[in-house]
Amino acid sequence: MSIEPTTLPVRSGEDVVKVRQAVRTLAMDLGFSLVDQTKVITAASELARNTLTYGGGGEVRIERLNQGPKRSGVRLTFEDRGPGIANIELALTDGYTTGTGLGLGLNGARKLSHEFDIWSQPGVGTRVTITRWK
Template identity: 60%
Template sequence: MTTSGDTEIAIETGDDVVRVRQAVRTVAGAARLSLVDQTKVVTAASELARNTLVYGGGGVARVKEVTDERGRSGVRIMFRDEGPGIADLDLALTDGWTSGQGLGLGLTGARRLVDAFDLETAVGVGTTVTVTKWRR
């Protein structure tokens, strides 16, 4: 798999969440994702960026265009924070569960909108979520 250059965005305010959305939309367009898939990945990124801000106390997003071994293009976004971590990962990944502070998608909603979803968390250390959406 190959990748183009990363766009790194600090997530410290609500305006930064908007900047993440804009960067994801730009890269998804460059990767020639359909409008529907662009909307899905932007929506997932918005939820995850908001989670990074609200629950992680801020962090960073890295957005990049990727190409798999078959030449298929896509967009990969990594969100990282050094917040409290997720104490009950099973609960956080339960369908329909939301803290009531985000878009109402929760992590499972964001996971359903993308093709690949990876979450690493440790209490007291932080959380990293990486998602990928491929061109169809």
């Protein structure tokens, strides 16, 4: 069950900052510890940057998850209509990059999340979903 999903654009560097702020607000609201807040916004930042740099921009859906009183979390879905990823396994390797980063973006976001899901088709786009529980 999830309530109040928000969708934000990811089209500029300033959008990336806004995404981080929105994710932090939600994580704080759910009572995440400071370290957990930092982990989820860092993951959000990595993925937002990927959407911008490799996907040519897109959007993110931010969801609050509530599964019973003890289990709450944040789910983020980044989607773009960019060139897609031909070899997902390779893209998930630390240090691999086609751009200018350190190549830690995708795998870094995976390490900082409890659930990670990626869908991509060359020429169609990419969708990455991560979940971090409290």
